[in-house]
Amino acid sequence: MNIVLNGVTVAIKSPPLASLLTVLREELNVTSTKVGCEQGGCGACTALVNGKPQRTCLTPIAAVDGASVTTVEGLGDSDHLTAVQQSFVNHYAAQCGFCTPAMIIAATAYLEGNGSSDREEIEEALKGHTCRCTGYQKIVSAVAAAVAETTFDLTVTTPSPNTVIKSGGQT
């Protein structure tokens, strides 16, 4: 078995009924997919499988043999964030951060499917994801802004003690 993980073909040694989540975390050391419930309830393990968001905890590795799998490690790195990632930072859409990689995966698929900035449509697209910190509003705002390509006064996103931030940003 093999998968195309973030653009690179990798051979899989785990048994066929091992979950994609376990393969990613324990065999391939890709840890952005989180173990939240292991029963399809919380969404924290979501990755893109052939471009569509999928629960990796409920996906036997044999069922995705040969598939393309994308996690946030395959999106932008810290110097080259995607619009969705940048928007999550600027809108404070991540607090503890545990649900964030999977939220970004779902939001990325939403944008690639030409999703609108309508809040109800965004909520529908993210409804399979549980967040216990934010109350969701900032997450929806982040996705809406990413869709609308809204820019922000929050210009510096890499923490630095010498950072000077302009005041009066969008609320």
Add this chain to the structure above:
Amino acid sequence: MKVVGARLPRYDGVGHVTGQTQYVDDVRVQGMLWAKALRSPVHHAKITHLDTAKAEAMSGVHAVVTWRDVPLLEYGHLSALGIPADEPLLAKDTVRYMGQPIALVAADDEDTAQAAVNAIEVKFEELPTLFDVRNAFDEGAPKIHQWGNWYPHFEGDMDRRQIRKGNIEDAFDRADKIISGVYRPAAIEHVPLETQVSLVVPEPDGRLTIYSCTQALYFSLAVVAAHLEVPMNRIKIVGGTVGGGFGGKVDTATETLTALAAMKANRPVKWRWTREEEFLVSSTRAPWHMEIIDAVTEDGWILGRKMLTLHDSGAYARFSPYGLTKHSFHHTGAYTIPNLHFDGYVVFTNRTPTTAMRGFGVTSISFAVETHLSRIADELGLDPYEVRLKNANRINDTSPNRIRYTDPSSVEVIQALSEAAGGELAPAYAGATRAPREGEMLPEHLIGQLKTEGH
């Protein structure tokens, strides 16, 4: 101004959106074992038989830890304050709640560890159970805790947290009406997306490195060191990145047992709870039973309050005495009542032990007080905002524990709530401020407190 009013980025924002933030479960070490716990399947029982031989003999099993392996079996969450301990790290002869850990197995993988747990022979002799705090005081209630059914160590040897202030009998003599209510908020699970987890690595120099999701790192350090009977400089705890806590990761849930398994196996061990364990066994916000009896005047002043609080601690004390103490200090809410008679008990039940959750001990009383204030307004036929504004804390009023308020915001908050709800206040209330009481806002029953309660 470069910072005030600026939108500063979160220091951890980029890590979160790139998947680079390292939670405990993301830490990678070579040769790591996985742990699973044998937990009590019953709510209250004597353990009559415990045999781990078959589990220990299984291939892939590297350590089985029971109470015999714990250097100091009982150490309480408040032991550092001199309060006696009541909870064993692993059950020895009695289990007092369903899910209480009895043994921990470390094995090559989770399936092997679970198979070994299933191979442990354990027998129970079930005992009567108690699930509702109110029943703890009933005649014939089963005795479920070594200390009796409620905690006996407030201020050394008091069995309650009590507050006596002013002259409660006089307040009730002068009342136009007595208004009572009973309030019972239920338990709430915190549901952090990251379940309880720790990873313990025995280092070559004999020290332990503990990766922990604790919200209280130095507290956990002391608890682990106490149970293991080692100096704190033998333990290094790596924490600070928590996948949601909300108070539920203040208790030291996994670190000590994982450390014992790692020491016994001399291998790194990770213990990560399942979502089922998180729901069924991890500590919750407590259920509470609160009875409020207020002496009120027909124009809405609260002259005195008698209150009984029963705080469901679950099977062991942990932090509950602290939570109840906070609760007692807040038992008049945002309002000033000069004559008080409060008794609060930390009651044991056969529920999973309860703990902090966002405003430990205070959300319960806020719910009860605000519901009761509305009840008072309803029963007297008065505007609920005006009743609140009358009694709201002002500068120089005093709290139940006799702290003089120097800058209370109660009045402005209530005015804002009224406005947000579309209400219209009479001019005297719309213009009220936090300034010291005078005129109509200084009725006779509050003059006394100003003269006599100062510090």
